[in-house]
Amino acid sequence: MIHESLVPFARSGVSAASEQNLLPPRKRYLVYGLQLSALLVPLVLLGYFGGRHLWAWHHFRGAQEALKHRDFTQAQIHLRDCLWIWNRDLETHLLAARTARWAGQFEEAESLLNDCERFQGSSQEVLLERLLLKAQRGELDSGMETQLWTLIDQGHPTAAQILETLSQVYLYQYRLDRAVRSLEAWLRLQPDVIQALIWRAQVRQAHQQFDDAVKDFQRAVDLDPDADDARLQLANLLVYLERADRALEHLEHLRRRQPTNPTVRFRLARCRYRLGQTAAAQELLDTLLAESPKHLDALRERGRIALDEGREAEAEPWLRQCLALVPDHRETLYLLGQCLQRLGRETESREYLAKQKQLDGELLRLQDLARLITASPQDVALRQEAGAICLRHGRDEEAVRWLTGSLQIDPSYRPAHQSLAEYYELSGRPDLAAQHRQ
Secondary structure, three states: OOOHHHHHHHHHHHHHHHHHHOOOHHHHHHHHHHHHHHHHHHHHHHHHHHHHHHHHHHHHHHHHHHHHOOOHHHHHHHHHHHHHHOOOOHHHHHHHHHHHHHOOOHHHHHHHHHHHHHHHOOOHHHHHHHHHHHHHHHHOOHHHHHHHHHHHHOOOOOHHHHHHHHHHHHHHOOOHHHHHHHHHHHHHHOOOOHHHHHHHHHHHHHOOOHHHHHHHHHHHHHHOOOOHHHHHHHHHHHHHOOOHHHHHHHHHHHHHHOOOOHHHHHHHHHHHHHOOOHHHHHHHHHHHHHHOOOOHHHHHHHHHHHHHOOOHHHHHHHHHHHHHHOOOOHHHHHHHHHHHHHOOOHHHHHHHHHHHHHHHHHHHHHHHHHHHHHHOOOOHHHHHHHHHHHHHOOOHHHHHHHHHHHHHHOOOOHHHHHHHHHHHHHOOOHHHHHHHHO
């Protein structure tokens, strides 16, 4: 029974429904469609805009995850997709600028910071990021350095980021004492940062504090078993310290993860030879040389093994192939001189050994260059010379640091690009060689 006060409304509802049912079918369907659209359009719009923000949030989280592993390329891909939606969000622009800086893409970082200022003005966050960008570009002066250390001492929220930047700058400038100071401070704030452990291990290795360097590399690998760079450097150091048995497990792990990496395969061959597994080492080297005939380290190691085994006539062509690629490589000159001496060719032997001793003088020059670079950190020519000397002496990792440091200061410095292109070509990395030749 309907209450009397509701009768008019009940009647009107019945009347409206009746009138709608009396409409022709086409008009009745049109009315139904309009009513349905009125319900669906807001839902569709809500889903569209909500979906866009969910998509942007997914990429923002993806960028953060990539940055945990210092995968700057993948982080930048995520952030560019994120900025397509959140194109005026300050936090996203700042993270994108910081990532571009870490990746060494300084012009992109500058552009993103300009966007931040256009949206929000010159906030303290943006000004600090600009300061860190200048420092990483190689423009760190004493005033900036004091300003940054003051922020660190005051416990600034971004102290860890500042220390990371300073550590990298000091390493590229070869200011190792200052690098130790910044790395120690960084690790006090964040004891489990893998990059800080790797950099401190490299400094300790340069200071010949080998056991401490091993501990840092091992700690980095324990924290992240997928930290391939740390694992490879640990294995190299263990082989150098005649601990090839410990290095072997790390190199086998790396080969499973990177079966085509020529550096890993060469290091594994050298490790197996140190363990007395000559046949296995030669097989690895021969396979590598079949794929990369100009792999300098593999050619030299093949000659070294033959020389150690008393097969001088077999060693000579391997070593001559090395010299054809790099005529003034100190270690190769020494090995070939020894080989020719055993073959009774004294005159030739003296020629190569004399050239090797001449190159020994370059090691003294390298020590001088380290001091000169500390005094003139912006001089890219000094860094280029140091890198070239290191390459001739087989100190490849150190050479790459010197040459990359040159490009951090001047990204268009051709001699450094040329040296890196030649190095990567001879290391079986034509992809990286091509990047520098461009």
